[in-house]
Amino acid sequence: MAILSLAFKSLLNRKLTFFITLFSIAISVTLLLGVQTLKTETNNSFLKSISGTDLIVGSRGASSQLLLSTVFHIGNTPNTIEYKTYKKLSEAPAVDWAVPISLGDSHKGYTVMGTDLSFYDHFSYANKQKLRVQSGSIDEDIFAIVIGSEVAKKLNYKIGDRVIVTHGGGEIEGHHHDNIPFYISAILAPSFTAIDQTLIVSLEAMAAMHTDNHDHFGALPGETILPSDHDGHAAHESHEDHDHEEHVAHESHEDHDHDDHAAHEAHDDHDHTAHSAHQDTQDQRVARLLKVKPEKINAVFIGLTSPQAILGMQSYINNFKEEPLSAIIPSIALQELWEFFSLAEVALNIVTVFVVLVGLLGMLSIILMSLNERRREMAILRSVGARPGHIFGLIIGEAGFVCLSGILLGVALLYILLAILQAPLAAHFGFYLDINMLTSYDLGILAIIQLSALVIALIPGWLIYKYSLSDGMSIKF
Incomplete structure (x- = not known):
């Protein structure tokens, strides 16, 4: 908990980079979940077009x-x-x-x-x-x-x-x-x-x-x-x-x-x-x-x-x-017809995966660019008793906190957009967008994103770990 508290205070000292990274991940998550929601609701609407007819x-x-x-x-x-x-x-x-x-x-x-x-x-x-x-x-x-x-x-x-x-x-x-x-x-x-x-x-x-x-x-x-x-x-x-x-x-x-x-x-x-x-x-x-x-x-x-x-x-x-x-048989024919759209479904999935990947890579690039500036900060932490492992955990904790905050903000943005778009979509396009809780599949995707952020943070974490071993109070360029 001490590492997370320290990571949060460190992020507050770099508000601009923190919010840029936060919103890039949030928008990526909103787009990913939005595409999944539209795909699911379109499929449900398609399959519900006729019922009770054998x-x-x-x-x-x-x-x-x-x-x-x-x-x-x-x-x-x-x-x-x-x-x-x-x-x-x-x-x-x-x-x-x-x-x-x-x-x-x-x-x-x-x-x-x-x-x-x-x-x-x-x-x-x-x-x-x-x-x-x-x-x-x-x-x-x-x-x-x-x-x-x-x-x-x-x-x-x-x-x-x-x-x-x-x-x-x-x-x-x-x-x-x-x-x-x-x-x-x-x-x-x-x-x-x-x-x-x-x-x-x-x-x-x-x-x-x-x-x-x-x-x-x-x-x-x-x-x-x-x-x-x-x-x-x-x-x-x-x-x-x-x-x-x-x-x-x-x-x-x-x-x-x-x-x-x-x-x-x-x-x-x-x-x-x-x-x-x-x-x-x-x-x-x-x-x-x-x-x-x-x-x-x-x-x-x-x-x-x-x-x-x-x-x-x-x-x-x-x-x-x-x-x-x-x-x-309508139910079978509807399912077979929906399979014709499987190629477009795969294309949408690929696009959304790349969007999330871009968001995570953006987070990585921002952390890497700030490493050289933060070597003095890490050296001071070492001087007051922080071990290299603590420095490594600090970077991982920052990345995990930013990604988790981005995921939560992305989910909130998704439901706000669904609430705003529900009435216009029904009125102008005859498409009713049902607002449901996140499915286990959606939660699994979010867990993978969080895990991916922690894995990506290993790179800057390892670099700052090495710096903390060699650096003293002076900064080396």
């Missing part, structure tokens, strides 16, 4: 492509499967539930996914957490659209807003499904998955948007199809003219009410179906009557009655006779 079924092809397109909404699934195949798979004895997934459209760069209401009952993420509604409600109306939290935030959408879907990824400028407008019925709470950046529509609406009847779904008996303008209003002009008197009467009634505008908005928020039906285009009215399902879909999420049935059901689907299918 199989994902799609057209035969690469499992990574099926996983990326259906779970992360990255890339396309050019091949489709028959809707009747989904119905047959859902009736298999081992299948507890099956949810159809249809992709291919977008809205202002965000993915539009077609499915049915069972999606909200069965889809889960991060240890079987269900999707939650932040505002509005899930509406059974086929032209109600549910949007993710990021979509609502970035596009400043609210309940009741009108949405026009674009064909494909929007590569063809102006190719919008404006004959089939949607209204927002619900905004989902953040899940920190791809769902946050997704708009969810019904399969019937998806089928209505992709008819081949010159952008029209059809006509009811006795009706004539009118050409629609870009906003999709011309197609229902006759409907609006027919209801003109009713609309005027409705407005006069609202004028009579107190705060008429607020009352009208409240009515819209609580009765989306009536609001949507009043604005229906001709194609929408036909689609409501027919409620046609799409002939083809992109994938099926399947939950089985028992985990023991997974391999058997996967084999049955992979050998399906009616059309070529591929069934992947």
